[in-house]
Amino acid sequence: MPRYGMGLGMLGLSASAFAQSADPVEWQLNMGRGVTTLSKHAYDAHMMALWICVGIGVVVFAAMAYAIFAFRKSKGAVAATFTHNTTAEVIWTIIPVLLLIGMSWPATTKLIAMYDTRDSEMTVKVTGYQWMWKYEYLGEDVAFTSRLDRESDRMRQSGERPTVEANPHYLLDVDNVLVLPVDTKVRFVITADDVIHSWWVPALGWKQDAIPGIVNEAWADIQEPGIYRGQCAELCGKDHGFMPIVVKAVPKAEYRQWLASQKAANAPAPAPAAAPAPTAPAEVAPAAEETDAAPATARLDPQPAAPAAG
Numbered sequence: 001m002p003r004y005g006m007g008l009g010m011l012g013l014s015a016s017a018f019a020q021s022a023d024p025v026e027w028q029l030n031m032g033r034g035v036t037t038l039s040k041h042a043y044d045a046h047m048m049a050l051w052i053c054v055g056i057g058v059v060v061f062a063a064m065a066y067a068i069f070a071f072r073k074s075k076g077a078v079a080a081t082f083t084h085n086t087t088a089e090v091i092w093t094i095i096p097v098l099l100l101i102g103m104s105w106p107a108t109t110k111l112i113a114m115y116d117t118r119d120s121e122m123t124v125k126v127t128g129y130q131w132m133w134k135y136e137y138l139g140e141d142v143a144f145t146s147r148l149d150r151e152s153d154r155m156r157q158s159g160e161r162p163t164v165e166a167n168p169h170y171l172l173d174v175d176n177v178l179v180l181p182v183d184t185k186v187r188f189v190i191t192a193d194d195v196i197h198s199w200w201v202p203a204l205g206w207k208q209d210a211i212p213g214i215v216n217e218a219w220a221d222i223q224e225p226g227i228y229r230g231q232c233a234e235l236c237g238k239d240h241g242f243m244p245i246v247v248k249a250v251p252k253a254e255y256r257q258w259l260a261s262q263k264a265a266n267a268p269a270p271a272p273a274a275a276p277a278p279t280a281p282a283e284v285a286p287a288a289e290e291t292d293a294a295p296a297t298a299r300l301d302p303q304p305a306a307p308a309a310g
C-alpha cells in the first residue's frame, strides 16, 4: 500500500529535524539535544515517545482508511449489527498497557538520574531575586549577581526599536555570566529570596523552581564549551521577562584561571556587586529600582503616547 508508506514518510519528515545545536534555529521543528547527560536523556525519552506515537498514528489511520475504502456504500456495504467484540477489546487494552509500561521504565530511570547529585565535583548556589540571579561558588569564596546587561536595559526603557543588528542578544545578555567548567558534574542548589523564580537553561535539560525557604537541587555535566542562554521560567513580577541567564562553559584549565582571577579580585575587599545581596536583599530591590526609576517613568510616557502621535 504505497499511499500508507507515503503517509509514514510525511510523518517521519516532520520529526527528523535532527541536526541541532544548543541555540534554537529558524524553522527548527524538533526539540534540541542540549549539551548534558540529562538533556540527552530528555531528548531520547521525547524521541521514543514520538516514534511510538507515529507508529500508533500510522496503524490507526491505516485501519481507518482501509475500512473507509474497502467497506464503502457503493460496494454494497451494510452497517454492522454487533455492539462489542471481546477479543478486539482485550487487544486494544493490552497493547496500550504494554506501550505505557515500555515507556515508563526508561522515563523513570531518567527521572531518578535527574535527582542523583551524588559525586558532584563542585556546587553552585543559585538564588533568584526580583529581578536578577545571584551565583555563589560554594567553598570558593566567589559570588556575584547577574543582571540584564546595561545596554539591553537602556534600550528597553528608551522606547527605541531594537534590531538584531544593533543588539543581537537584546534582552538575552547579562552583566556577569555564570562560568562553568566542561566535563564536570556541577551540582546546583537553587533557592529564591523574595518570590518564586525558576532557573531554566534549555541546553542543560531541566528547569528548577527557585522557592524562598526551600533548596532545590539539580546537576549538569556540560559536554561542549559554549554560551548557553536561559530565562527565569516562573512569573515573578513586572520584570520577570528581564532576568535572563547566560552560562559560559569553558575548558577546565580556563575555568581554574577564571576562578583564580575572581578570587584575586575579591581578596582585598569583598566584591562590591555581591556584598549587599546576601546580607540585605531588601536593599537590592531599591538599588535596582534606583537605576530603573528615571528611565522607567520616561518609558511609560512614550508608549501610550506613541499610537496617539502616530
Ligand SMILES: [Cu+2]
Pocket (backbone or CB within 6 Å): 128, 129, 131, 196, 197, 198, 232, 233, 234, 235, 236, 240, 243
Ligand atoms: Cu524570576
